[in-house]
Amino acid sequence: MNILIKNGHIIDPANKVDERLDVLVSDGKISRLGKPGSLPANGSQVIDAEGKFIVPGLIDMHVHLREPGYEYKETIATGTAAAKAGGFTSVCCMPNTNPVNDNSSVTEFILAQARSASAQVFPIGAVTKGSRGEELADMGELYAAGCVAISDDGKPVMNASMMRRAMEYSRIFDMLIISHCEDSALSFKGVMNDGIVSTELGLRGIPRAAEDVMTARDISLAELTGGRLHIAHVSTAGSVRMIRDAKSRDVKITAETCPHYFALTEEAVRGYNTLAKMNPPLRTVDDVAAVKQGLKDGTIDVIATDHAPHAMDEKSGEFDYAPFGIVGLETALGLTLKLVQEGVFSLTEAIRKLSVNPALILKLGKGTLSAGADADMTMIDPNVDWTVDASQFKSKSQNTPFDGWNLRGKAVWTIVGGKI
Amino acid sequence: MALSSKDLLGIKGMAADEIRLILDTAATFKDVSERDIKKVPTLRGKTVINLFYEASTRTRTSFELAGKRLSADVINISTSTSSVVKGETLLDTARNIEAMKCDIIIVRHSCSGAPEYLSTRLKSSVINAGDGFHEHPTQALLDAFTIREKLGRLEGLTVVIVGDIAHSRVARSNIYGLTTMGAKVRVCGPPTMIPPGIERMGAQVNYNMDEAVEGADVIMMLRLQLERQAAGLFPGVREYARLYGLNQARVARATRHVMVMHPGPMNRGVEISSEVADNTPVILDQVTNGVAVRMAVMFLLSGGSKAEA
Numbered sequence: 001m002n003i004l005i006k007n008g009h010i011i012d013p014a015n016k017v018d019e020r021l022d023v024l025v026s027d028g029k030i031s032r033l034g035k036p037g038s039l040p041a042n043g044s045q046v047i048d049a050e051g052k053f054i055v056p057g058l059i060d061m062h063v064h065l066r067e068p069g070y071e072y073k074e075t076i077a078t079g080t081a082a083a084k085a086g087g088f089t090s091v092c093c094m095p096n097t098n099p100v101n102d103n104s105s106v107t108e109f110i111l112a113q114a115r116s117a118s119a120q121v122f123p124i125g126a127v128t129k130g131s132r133g134e135e136l137a138d139m140g141e142l143y144a145a146g147c148v149a150i151s152d153d154g155k156p157v158m159n160a161s162m163m164r165r166a167m168e169y170s171r172i173f174d175m176l177i178i179s180h181c182e183d184s185a186l187s188f189k190g191v192m193n194d195g196i197v198s199t200e201l202g203l204r205g206i207p208r209a210a211e212d213v214m215t216a217r218d219i220s221l222a223e224l225t226g227g228r229l230h231i232a233h234v235s236t237a238g239s240v241r242m243i244r245d246a247k248s249r250d251v252k253i254t255a256e257t258c259p260h261y262f263a264l265t266e267e268a269v270r271g272y273n274t275l276a277k278m279n280p281p282l283r284t285v286d287d288v289a290a291v292k293q294g295l296k297d298g299t300i301d302v303i304a305t306d307h308a309p310h311a312m313d314e315k316s317g318e319f320d321y322a323p324f325g326i327v328g329l330e331t332a333l334g335l336t337l338k339l340v341q342e343g344v345f346s347l348t349e350a351i352r353k354l355s356v357n358p359a360l361i362l363k364l365g366k367g368t369l370s371a372g373a374d375a376d377m378t379m380i381d382p383n384v385d386w387t388v389d390a391s392q393f394k395s396k397s398q399n400t401p402f403d404g405w406n407l408r409g410k411a412v413w414t415i416v417g418g419k420i
Numbered sequence: 421m422a423l424s425s426k427d428l429l430g431i432k433g434m435a436a437d438e439i440r441l442i443l444d445t446a447a448t449f450k451d452v453s454e455r456d457i458k459k460v461p462t463l464r465g466k467t468v469i470n471l472f473y474e475a476s477t478r479t480r481t482s483f484e485l486a487g488k489r490l491s492a493d494v495i496n497i498s499t500s501t502s503s504v505v506k507g508e509t510l511l512d513t514a515r516n517i518e519a520m521k522c523d524i525i526i527v528r529h530s531c532s533g534a535p536e537y538l539s540t541r542l543k544s545s546v547i548n549a550g551d552g553f554h555e556h557p558t559q560a561l562l563d564a565f566t567i568r569e570k571l572g573r574l575e576g577l578t579v580v581i582v583g584d585i586a587h588s589r590v591a592r593s594n595i596y597g598l599t600t601m602g603a604k605v606r607v608c609g610p611p612t613m614i615p616p617g618i619e620r621m622g623a624q625v626n627y628n629m630d631e632a633v634e635g636a637d638v639i640m641m642l643r644l645q646l647e648r649q650a651a652g653l654f655p656g657v658r659e660y661a662r663l664y665g666l667n668q669a670r671v672a673r674a675t676r677h678v679m680v681m682h683p684g685p686m687n688r689g690v691e692i693s694s695e696v697a698d699n700t701p702v703i704l705d706q707v708t709n710g711v712a713v714r715m716a717v718m719f720l721l722s723g724g725s726k727a728e729a
Contacts, residue, residue, distance in 0.1 A: 195617055196616060196617025199586075199615040199617045199621070201532055202533075202552045202553035202589060203532050203533075203552070205615075272533030272537060316509075316511070317509050317511060317537065318533070318534050319532065321531065
């Protein structure tokens with residue numbers, strides 16, 4: 001089926017396009033772009049995008065879809081429905097499922113479940129077997145099965161030698177290693193950022209150094225090995241500074257942050273708010289400023305959500321016992337647009353971080369609206385004012401600290417492979 | 421005058437007038453425990469539940485006696501295993517108790533914030549009997565009561581709290597309470613036991629105990645948790661006692677009238693020498709006053725005002 005999207009404002013950073021154009025989609029691919037009114041409808045379904053932006057489909061390179069093993073939190077079906085609702089056409093799912101995605105049978109299961117999903121799913125395999133940090137997982141098998149990167153996300157690879165070997169070995173496939181930077185001896189039993197708020201609340205703190213020492217270690221290992229390193233969920237000023245320095249020395253490193261690390265501080269934990277409990281933890285105003293600066297100057301390449309669904313039964317109760325993490329797929333675009341409205345970066349730059357850069361880093365062949373590319377597109381209404389209502393989420397879980405927030409701008413249509 | 425909240429969760433945010441009201445009310449209840457018949461009918465027909473998720477003898481007994489001396493029916497629920505292990509959530513447990521109709525639930529829990537969590541979800545009054553490293557408000561109130569009783573005032577006094585401030589709910593509640601009442605608070609301990617930002621709670625920090633106790637009106641010693649050695653918080657008991665133990669020489673550096681306190685249980689020869697401990701009758705006065713202060717808190721939370729006490 002063909003779709004003609006008329007009168008929209010196209011932003012396609014990969015092709016330096018930033019103008020009003022019509023787009024014709026046929027057979028799941030982008031067929032042509034042309035001046036408004038120049039493309040024939042020829043029986044296509046016509047969408048009027050007057051006043052809207054048409055951008056390459058958003059790509060979230062860091063989500064937890066929970067299937068297999070934790071289907072009560074999320075499934076591939078519900079997680080991708082949430083992705084689509086939030087404007088994401090592709091998601092990369094972390095391997096900390098049960099069983100862990102450390103072999104091709106799990107990867108194949110995920111991809112099979114994803115065939116009927118609302119968004120494209122790209123699995124990320126484990127670095128080590130069972131993500132236990134003891135032996136490398138079969139990286140070649142994971143690569144062949146369709147994993148686009150490897151990570152033991154949720155846990156660090158604490159053994160520096162194991163991380164070194166993983167980075168060396170990854171060069172066979174030029175496979176990206178995504179590092180969850182946390183020294184677990186320093187974070188110990190911490191549940192929030194170590195600072196005045198943790199002191200007042202009497203909660204165990206996770207110092208910023210727990211992240212920073214691992215960022216430093218992994219940058220050194222990337223230099224040593226030549227492996228491609230991606231730092232997940234950057235939350236500290238120190239990590240931003242070290243990544244900026246490493247990039248200036250041409251170390252092969254990229255980095256992501258998540259909306260909560262630029263939208264919230266540790267103050268959100270007050271009242272023992274378990275919806276503000278995540279790992280790495282929410283930090284200070286200085287860290288938020290550094291993360292924004294890192295986004296602005298290109299130190300941080302990607303905005304990812306670390307979408308981490310948990311049932312409300314788990315998230316309520318004693319703060320110490322609640323699991324880390326929040327859902328993010330249905331709020332990420334709105335929160336990123338807030339930075340555009342604040343003047344941190346342009347909409348074009350936002351689209352780079354939400355689509356172009358993750359596609360390049362993961363070599364997905366997406367993130368562009370070139371003729372012949374997959375018809376993955378997001379239509380954004382930049383002027384619609386809306387209120388986050390977690391009860392309306394497509395995700396199976398509602399664990400968000402942003403419920404009730406007023407945001408401006410959201411995805412109104414998401415087209416995945418030519419399908420609305 | 422009455423208390424502004426249905427609960428007592430912490431000293432933080434309490435006004436000086438509220439603290440004074442509790443202390444004044446406790447003074448009138450203290451007599452009850454001195455009588456031959458140690459009971460008043462004030463809370464007759466009220467039900468008080470001690471819900472303790474952490475082992476405690478002193479505090480639980482103190483609350484139990486306080487309730488009984490006010491003629492309330494007091495039930496103790498002690499569970500050594502956490503709610504998670506038991507398989508029932510904290511809230512479900514508390515709601516079941518509340519369904520049997522109770523007026524006051526006294527909660528001790530190893531997780532900071534657990535009493536606050538319950539207080540917003542229950543109709544009963546919740547009294548925090550110690551939560552994690554957060555607060556232990558009745559301990560701070562009984563400490564303030566004892567200081568005021570012995571030294572006649574709180575305003576202008578210098579109180580030094582020595583020990584593991586980072587892991588102490590007693591220290592936090594006392595910093596809030598004493599500074600609200602106009603005292604100066606110094607905290608002293610190794611840097612491994614001083615939490616970040618404690619100055620912003622109103623306390624001065626000193627790592628040298630000899631300096632910290634100079635001119636002190638009150639020295640409040642905290643119990644050393646010996647298992648903290650394994651986490652690297654201190655090298656060993658011998659060195660700890662040398663650097664942060666209270667002995668006669670250090671007592672002599674304070675004011676002549678200095679008052680030594682300890683919330684118990686004491687590690688004799690570690691944070692406090694036996695010589696000092698045995699010359700410090702106040703430590704048992706703290707225990708006696710604890711009952712009176714807890715009677716006052718239960719009475720006031722049940723809607724009583726000072727005039728009726």
